[in-house]
Amino acid sequence: MSSSQHPPITSTELATLWMTYQEKTMIMRFLEYFLKHNKNEQQLFQLHYDRAIKSVDFIKTIFQDEGAAIPIGFTENDVNKEAPKLYDYMFDVMYFRLMSQIETGLFALYSNMSYRKDIRRFFKDVTAEAQELYDESTHLLEETGVISRPPYVSMPKEVHFVKDKNYMDGLKWIGEKRSLNTMEVSLIQHAVDTNLVGMQLMIGFAQVANDQKVRNHFVKGMELSKKIETELGDVLRHSYIEPPATHAGKATTSTIAPFSDKLMMYNTSLLSTFGLGSNALGGAFSLRSDLPVKMLQLGKDIYSFAKEGGEIMIKNGWMEEPPQIEDRNQLTKR
Template sequence: MNQKLTLSSSELGTLWLTYQQKTMVQRMLEYFIEQADDNQAKEIMQDVHMKVINYVEDIKAILKNEGAVIPIGFKEEDVNIGVPKLYDNMFDIMFCRLISSISMGLHTLHMSMAYRKDIVLLYKELTAFTQSVYDECVDYLQKKDVLPRSPAVSMPKSVEFADGTNYMSGFNLFSEKRSLNTVEVAHLYNSIEANIIGMQMITGFAQVANEPEVKKYFIRGKELAKKIVTDYTQLFLQSDIQPPSTWGANATDSKVAPFSDKLMMYCTSIFCGFGLGSNALGTAFSLRSDLPVTMVNTAKDVLTYGRDGGKIMAKNGWLEEPPAMQDRNNLTK
């Protein structure tokens, strides 16, 4: 009975989004695999690539059975495998780690929007798959000693309760700001780490973009990521916390594009969405009053940047529209 249900609007929408993301990852992995110098890294990416292809085919089959058009997503023409390396070693696995982190959250959210058992099962499998990829990437990067951990902390010896409203103070010029708590540090550090990797990625994109407007957009994104890293690092230093140096593989001096402008713009939009989600969580769980304001300002900058990117994509015919609901006003004319 459950299998005979037609796809709901939310199921169709999430499948469409997943198809877009997985075809993008598929194309980027094809380039990273070809350029990989480390055999272990290459094996990790080859395994991920094979499974991503299988999931793309699963989504195609579901849509075909429902009589829905197959999205375009990203094709072979969106990647140029034979060009010089755009990034130094380790960037490929760092990228895989970050994109799997983004995917874990998306797949769990999408599963909560599903009703049909086959769709729920698909997202359960995707969640488990991305979790295993994340684990492999972390293990690899730690063995290579290139993945620093968030700041060290002394273990608590007793339970403490906030003494009045001073705990939440952050703007009062006549009172001293309390030190960051570990929950706040976790969210700030996660943003610093993600933006450093994003800054390296978008620096490479800026070097190889074909359209002048796209190149300018990526340069602007690099500066935005740099500002976020600087602002959040300053918050650490104000609490006498030395932020660890997050090691990130740099872009090389190549100026030959391995990816289409369309693919690089879409990848950047995914990172913007991830940044907005991370800032929302950080805002919700930060109790010192100055932190949510800083994070909201960051979110406004990221949202504006992401919207401007969407306009560029639409202008160039790169923005594939999600399936739409029927326009009842138009149908009744």
């Protein structure tokens, strides 16, 4: 029974706090490693490390008050801060920009699934922190010329309504497809941008993983990210738009693991989930019929990759089980 002055937490709040604990303890390990190797962004990384500790402590307090077991998440045993640099110039900032995008979406969703006042406030605060990290990392990457802005287009001078049903036709074999609209460009651009970072992350993970099956899985992730970037990049090029690219953030030649296989597998699983959601969003908001089909095909590849990752994690005892609902069928069989 809860010893808190607040109402007991609901099953939804238990789930979202539990998932946040996993993600925040993972982020802490990355920050500990990057703080060791990046002297230029110490202030930025230290600020968000301190905030992650505060978030984890808040969740621990809630669980203790509720009499709930504290999750294990990821500990100091999952990071080797003395390992050589696995990624070169500005990758750490690129990585946290990507993770801030994931956090913003997750925590905003969790906020809208919360009922208790202190938990609503907590998710509101961590959403704002993730947005701040996105702003800071984007500013740094633009300032150093590491990332480029999406393409500019001519501003519309008048409003139009779609009158031709061919506007949605993208699967025809004869004749030209219409050029992309700005909504479609933005979703494709975002997918290419995130997979560029994901591909370098997978390359580094594949170089340092200890388990051979885990290493092979990361190689598949590397190839999948390249496939997504290439196929969606070709869609942009067909409309004479050059897809995003960067000269920075490459994996080094190090083969010494800064992170445990367990942590790297969890991070990959989180990115796969994010990729599935982004693909679904891209398909849903694309009005040219060939684009949802392409997103669906890529989504199937991402799902198969994520499923294989889950099986590897279970086999190695790395998948921490979320809190379960009571099994009433089992309880009534006494």
